[in-house]
Amino acid sequence: MAFIMEKLNIAMLLILVYQQILLSSSKELYQGHQERDEAAENKHKELFKGSSSKPTTPSDKDALEEFYHSTAGPAWLQNAGWLSGDPCQSMWYGIRCTPSGDVVEITLSHNGLAGQLPPKLSEMKNLQILRLYDNYISGILPISMFTIQSLIVLDLDQNQLSGNLPSVISLPYLTNLSLASNQIDGFMPYSWNCPNLQSVSVSSNNMIGPLPSSLSKLPKLKYLDLSDNIFTGPFPPEISALTSLETLLFQRNRGSSGVAPTIPESWHTLVNLKNFQVDGLSGDLPDIFDSWSKLEVLKVTFGQLTGEIPMSLCNLKSLQTLVISNNMITGTLPSCICKLSSTTMTSIDLSSNHLTGHLPDCFGSLHNLTDLTLASNNFSGNLPASLGACSHLNSLYLAYNRFTGSIPYTYAKLELKTLEIQGNKLSTVDDGLEQFFTGISFCSLYDNPWSCPLPTYLSNNTNCNPTCSKCNSLDKHTSCKACVSSSECGWCTEGPNCLEGTNQGPTYEYNCEPSNWIYGIEAACNK
Ligand SMILES: *[C@@H]1O[C@H](CO)[C@@H](O)[C@H](O)[C@H]1NC(C)=O
Ligand SMILES: *[C@@H]1O[C@H](CO)[C@@H](O)[C@H](O)[C@H]1NC(C)=O
Ligand SMILES: *[C@@H]1O[C@H](CO)[C@@H](O)[C@H](O)[C@H]1NC(C)=O
Ligand SMILES: *[C@@H]1O[C@H](CO)[C@@H](O)[C@H](O)[C@H]1NC(C)=O
Helix, strand or coil: HHHHHHHHHHHHHHHHHHHHHHHHHHHHHHHHHHHHHHHHHHHHHHHHHHHCCCCCCHEEEEEEHHHHCCCCCHHCCCCCCCCCCCCCCCCCCCCEEEECCCCCEECCCCCCCCEEEEEHHHHHCCCEECCCCEEEEEEEECHHHHHHCCCEEEEEECCCEEEECCCEEEECCEEEEEECCCCCEECCCCCCEEECCCEEEEECCCEECCCHHHHCCCCCEEEEECCCCEECCCCHHHHHCCCCCCCECCCCCCCCCCCCCCEEEEEEEHHHHHCCECCEEECCCCCCCCCCCCCCCCCCCEEECCCCCCCHHHHHHCCCEECCCCCCCCCCCHHHHHHCCCCCCCCCCCCCCCCCCCCCCCHCCCCCEEEEECCCCEEEECCCHHHHHCCCCEEEEECEEEEEEEEEHHHHCCCEEEEEECCCEEEECCCCCCHHHHHEEEECCCCCCCCCCCCCHHHCCCCCCCEEEHHHHCCCCCCCCCCCCCCCCCCCCCCCCEEEEECCCCCCHHHCHHHHHECCCCCEEEE
């Protein structure tokens, strides 16, 4: 007996450790679950108040017993009541029943369930809610689960289920289908007959194929998460029928066959979209933002988007996050960008595109801006002085452009945590910025032709690492007084202002491991 107990304890410990690992890797998901948990718990209390008077329907009881055995019931974190007495009458943990003894809910989330789902579960003819997220259930997801006509919520997120989804799903009451973070493969069902379905999440599986146009037959769909699979384009224009859709997530799909999908013009009918996060797109961004007027988050990254930033984007009155990074967008940053909401707008990232021209100097109106990322473009001209009025600004990434001139004194009152402006053509720093620079935790000024001497607080600033014009990449080997070079590394040892050759070692571009640097005037790379 003692031996068995010890084994159980070890199993439990292992489960807890494993859960910790899962938790830390998916905190966001977990928070969502915690909320859902509370809701479920409250529902529980309600139901148990009216604890059923009649004994449980025999077929439900059989199914529960088989379920218990096939998912390691004795090792569950909580299993109070199970297998003793009647499920409904003795209130087995996680079970909810009707007064007539039909089991309508099984909620056993993060409860250490392991093993397989028995097909017998699908014989529970009145089951409405099956919530088993964050367990270790493995094996094939029995297709028969999709025959339980009474199902309203099926939530099997974060298990190890494999197999395919059925090609047809007809569940008249189903509102929420969550199968995220499993190992399900195969295609999306090609036919849906689920008039009440509001939420579908199959993210983080191995599903393949293009999206079936039949998804458009879900009139109440609000939430669709297809991220982290192997789906491919093109996107069906028919999705335009999903006029209730609020969230569409299609990120990191690894499908490589086929061309990157474009956003069909017909999608302008998705007037309730709030959250659109789709990467790997191609073509131009369609000018449809006047119809997507409720948009709060627009994230289109890692694709081949071309064309300019559509003007209609500036009319998004509720936009909070704008990310169009790692694409091939051309043109300038239109000054209408400053007409975005002064209260909601917090984050703009247009990095790694082909944007050119001067930045508009109108950022003062974006009071709540916290992050501005325009790095790796071809912007030129001065740094916008108006940014100094964005008092919530936390990070400013403008690296690898062609900005010239000075860091403006208007930035004096900013309390930046991060400033990256390396790889530009900046040459001076206005007076009065000492305080500003001391507050910055992550600061990169290198690869700019700073006219030295810079103020001492900067020239000795090993956090920011400003480089003198003499160490500027173009002329570092020719005009430097003391230039060290070898076949692997070469850098200037001109003095404290020069990154290449100060005791900070060479810049990243010399490909020298920090542990190999030889510091000081004899600086070299010890390979
Ligand atoms: C079902 O999905 C909707 C839409 O995403 C969501 O608001 C709701 O909280 C979900 N309900 C349950 C019970 O999970
Ligand atoms: C945004 O601005 C409004 C008004 O200026 C302010 O009340 C609100 O707290 C700000 N929000 C954030 C996140 O700073
Ligand atoms: C950047 O702009 C300059 C003109 O301002 C142009 O000569 C150069 O080719 C552009 N570079 C890229 C990578 O687009
Ligand atoms: C700055 O660095 C120079 C050269 O290393 C040194 O002589 C000087 O004392 C330093 N100044 C301050 C204020 O640390």
